[in-house]
Amino acid sequence: MPSGNTSHKGNKSYLPSKICAACGKPFTWRKKWEKNWENVKYCSERCRKQP
Numbered sequence: 001m002p003s004g005n006t007s008h009k010g011n012k013s014y015l016p017s018k019i020c021a022a023c024g025k026p027f028t029w030r031k032k033w034e035k036n037w038e039n040v041k042y043c044s045e046r047c048r049k050q051p
Helices: 045-049
Strands: 017-019 026-028
Touching: none
Parallel strands: none
Antiparallel strands: 017 026
């Protein structure tokens, strides 16, 4: 039986999330946003490029 360790590889439920400013869908933290997470507003390039 699993020990309940939340740092287990593949367990994304503990990662922070935000709501996309363009589409309104929730998205979770990604390694590439590690240094800039406070400024991330969009879930994808497609949403970022929307007028």
